[in-house]
Amino acid sequence: xxxxFTAPHRLCSHLQNVSRGAVARTSIPYTExxxxxxxxxxxxxxxxxxxxxxPNEARPSIFPSLAVADRRIWVALKYRNGLPxxxxxxxxxxxxxxxxxxxxxxxxxxxxxxxxxxxxxxxGEILVVRTPPDPKKRRTGRDIFxxxxxxxxxxxxxxxxxxxx
Numbered sequence: 504x505x506x507x508f509t510a511p512h513r514l515c516s517h518l519q520n521v522s523r524g525a526v527a528r529t530s531i532p533y534t535e536x537x538x539x540x541x542x543x544x545x546x547x548x549x550x551x552x553x554x555x556x557x558p559n560e561a562r563p564s565i566f567p568s569l570a571v572a573d574r575r576i577w578v579a580l581k582y583r584n585g586l587p588x589x590x591x592x593x594x595x596x597x598x599x600x601x602x603x604x605x606x607x608x609x610x611x612x613x614x615x616x617x618x619x620x621x622x623x624x625x626x627g628e629i630l631v632v633r634t635p636p637d638p639k640k641r642r643t644g645r646d647i648f649x650x651x652x653x654x655x656x657x658x659x660x661x662x663x664x665x666x667x668x
Contacts, residue, residue, distance in 0.1 A: 539648035
């Protein structure tokens with residue numbers, strides 16, 4: 504199966520485990536969702552770099568010519584004083600329990616208040632939100648992954664995927 508990390512819980516557990524194991528770099532199978540989520544982590548400073556490549560090395564120049572199953576995202580993890588910067592990465596929406604919030608509920612969660620049985624985020628924590636396409640708002644195509652504040656500022660809600668600190 505080429506989309507092994509399509510489910511966020513696998514990406515979550517893999518990155519958290521290698522972070523706790525003090526591994527400098529790891530590779531994950533390439534999917535658009537994995538790239539979007541790791542890009543959010545990079546923007547927030549929880550990882551140090553991303554590169555596309557093969558299962559053996561990070562070489563963006565060969566990435567387009569690789570078979571889909573061989574494409575990888577190389578993630579360089581970040582540590583301070585020997586401790587991982589990426590400490591916790593937990594799934595909010597699960598297969599049996601999806602958590603979809605509107606703009607107002609997302610705002611409550613982002614300001615530290617509980618909404619839809621989800622505790623508010625605390626200092627240094629981010630939410631990863633998947634916003635579905637909406638033809639009424641001229642947002643067509645694929646799902647868009649954003650951090651919680653980004654989604655809230657654009658007036659959107661969506662499915663709460665991950666809490667990361």
